[in-house]
Amino acid sequence: MDTNNLIINLQDISFSYPDSPPVLDKLSLKFFRYDRIGLMGPNGSGKTTLFHIIMGLLKHTSGSIEIFGKPVTKEKEFDEVRRKIGLLFQDADDQLFSPTVLEDVAFGPLNLGMSRDEAVDIAKKTLKSLDLIGFEDRITYKLSGGEKRLVSLATILAMEPEVLLLDEPTAGLDDKTKTKLIDILSNLDLSFILISHEIDFLFEITDSIYTMENKRIVSDKEAHLHQHIHAHPHGLYPHKHK
Amino acid sequence: MIKEISGSDSIIYCLDPRVKIIIAILFSVMVAVSDRFLVLISALILNLFIIITARVPIKEVFKRLIPVNTLLIFLWLFLPFTFAGEDLFSIGSLTGTREGVLFAFRITIKSNAIMLMLIALAASTPIFTIGHAMHQLGMPEKLVHLFFFTYRYLHVIHKEYIRLVNSMKIRGFKPKTDLHTYKSYAHLIGMLLVRGFDRGQRVHNAMICRGFSGKFYSLSNFSISRADVIALILMAGFILMLVILEWTQTT
Numbered sequence: 001m002d003t004n005n006l007i008i009n010l011q012d013i014s015f016s017y018p019d020s021p022p023v024l025d026k027l028s029l030k031f032f033r034y035d036r037i038g039l040m041g042p043n044g045s046g047k048t049t050l051f052h053i054i055m056g057l058l059k060h061t062s063g064s065i066e067i068f069g070k071p072v073t074k075e076k077e078f079d080e081v082r083r084k085i086g087l088l089f090q091d092a093d094d095q096l097f098s099p100t101v102l103e104d105v106a107f108g109p110l111n112l113g114m115s116r117d118e119a120v121d122i123a124k125k126t127l128k129s130l131d132l133i134g135f136e137d138r139i140t141y142k143l144s145g146g147e148k149r150l151v152s153l154a155t156i157l158a159m160e161p162e163v164l165l166l167d168e169p170t171a172g173l174d175d176k177t178k179t180k181l182i183d184i185l186s187n188l189d190l191s192f193i194l195i196s197h198e199i200d201f202l203f204e205i206t207d208s209i210y211t212m213e214n215k216r217i218v219s220d221k222e223a224h225l226h227q228h229i230h231a232h233p234h235g236l237y238p239h240k241h242k
Numbered sequence: 243m244i245k246e247i248s249g250s251d252s253i254i255y256c257l258d259p260r261v262k263i264i265i266a267i268l269f270s271v272m273v274a275v276s277d278r279f280l281v282l283i284s285a286l287i288l289n290l291f292i293i294i295t296a297r298v299p300i301k302e303v304f305k306r307l308i309p310v311n312t313l314l315i316f317l318w319l320f321l322p323f324t325f326a327g328e329d330l331f332s333i334g335s336l337t338g339t340r341e342g343v344l345f346a347f348r349i350t351i352k353s354n355a356i357m358l359m360l361i362a363l364a365a366s367t368p369i370f371t372i373g374h375a376m377h378q379l380g381m382p383e384k385l386v387h388l389f390f391f392t393y394r395y396l397h398v399i400h401k402e403y404i405r406l407v408n409s410m411k412i413r414g415f416k417p418k419t420d421l422h423t424y425k426s427y428a429h430l431i432g433m434l435l436v437r438g439f440d441r442g443q444r445v446h447n448a449m450i451c452r453g454f455s456g457k458f459y460s461l462s463n464f465s466i467s468r469a470d471v472i473a474l475i476l477m478a479g480f481i482l483m484l485v486i487l488e489w490t491q492t493t
Contacts, residue, residue, distance in 0.1 A: 057447045087451045094444040099370035111453030
């Protein structure tokens with residue numbers, strides 16, 4: 001774990017929404033290149049808030065953020081962060097705002113200063129890599145839930161980020177789309193932090209699972225061997241335990 | 243939702259959207275300032291011709307004309323009786339004037355002519371293409387963005403509205419004329435506004451994350467074909483003719 005590969009370094013981050021008790025309290029997190037972290041925690045425990053702080057969408061009240069070795073505080077400095085870190089929002093309808101799929105995927109690359117042809121090119125390539133060929137001219141709001149999620153992912157990947165922050169990417173997806181997402185994510189050569197409530201899913205594609213506890217992150221790097229036997233009413237349907 | 247409904251292989255559909263917008267604007271302005279019946283009726287006939295060429299289903303045309311004509315009914319109720327002029331007919335103590343009726347008639351033709359033109363435009367052009375064409379014609383960016391976002395999120399807000407209404411229904415809500423009903427509707431509208439605002443914030447955040455800095459780039463590339471030039475010249479010529487017709491009458 002050399003410091004060159006330290007991508008996100010959060011130190012004693014605290015955050016509270018106006019007139020509310022703190023959501024995060026002196027939270028620290030070190031995230032290295034090639035890390036694939038799953039983040040679990042109850043609703044309202046500040047997982048999404050944490051992502052938004054990393055992206056500079058929310059301002060933490062105290063503590064320091066270093067990303068790619070540089071401290072970031074100002075809006076300008078976060079511009080660089082947003083180039084290299086892609087955030088997948090919980091609700092795909094928030095992410096997809098352009099008329100057509102191609103325009104939406106090309107939106108990021110265009111903002112990065114690419115020419116129109118380059119942007120279209122990279123958008124098409126990204127769509128192709130996600131098996132979304134033929135989606136270019138589809139109207140974004142007419143896509144199904146699963147398609148929306150995959151297109152959202154495409155809009156992020158088209159910016160060629162080094163890190164992904166995925167906020168409940170499997171929420172509301174059927175098994176088929178979920179499997180596809182697992183496939184895509186495990187084949188990506190990217191580091192990511194992934195929020196999910198689905199432990200099976202996290203087991204499959206992350207190397208370590210952190211949990212939010214007492215407004216902080218608790219890492220659980222050691223492997224614990226445990227065995228459980230359970231009976232449940234949905235036992236007929238196959239599911240995975242690892 | 244608004245969507246293009248004309249025959250997708252019609253001549254009008256294939257025209258450059260910028261040409262269509264320019265024609266629609268010229269035409270609307272011309273009709274709006276004209277007063278002569280000959281001019282207005284020629285414009286209306288021209289319109290019918292365009293609608294037929296664009297192959298917009300007649301039923302759809304009538305459906306879209308309903309709102310504007312509902313408004314016009316009120317004009318017809320008041321204008322004939324409130325306009326000074328030569329008496330034409332009377333109902334009880336109310337007297338309708340010739341000028342009033344003519345005025346109402348003029349407004350009716352004008353509104354319908356302009357509406358028909360806009361229907362032909364909207365029906366033969368995908369809504370987003372209109373937006374891009376507006377952008378290329380140099381309309382203010384803010385207007386174009388407003389246009390895009392309204393259209394994009396109308397659908398989402400409508401879905402949110404349906405969700406809220408359904409959640410009211412399944413709990414036995416039946417609208418009545420009482421305070422409870424008004425209160426519930428007020429909550430519904432308030433909730434829509436708050437959610438809309440939140441949604442706006444989230445969308446903006448998502449855009450910032452993808453490097454948005456206030457500028458939109460368009461991917462569309464329009465090209466003017468010979469048919470476009472001919473259509474533009476033809477229509478401009480026709481509109482000019484109507485203008486001359488109108489102008490020679492007033493001098």
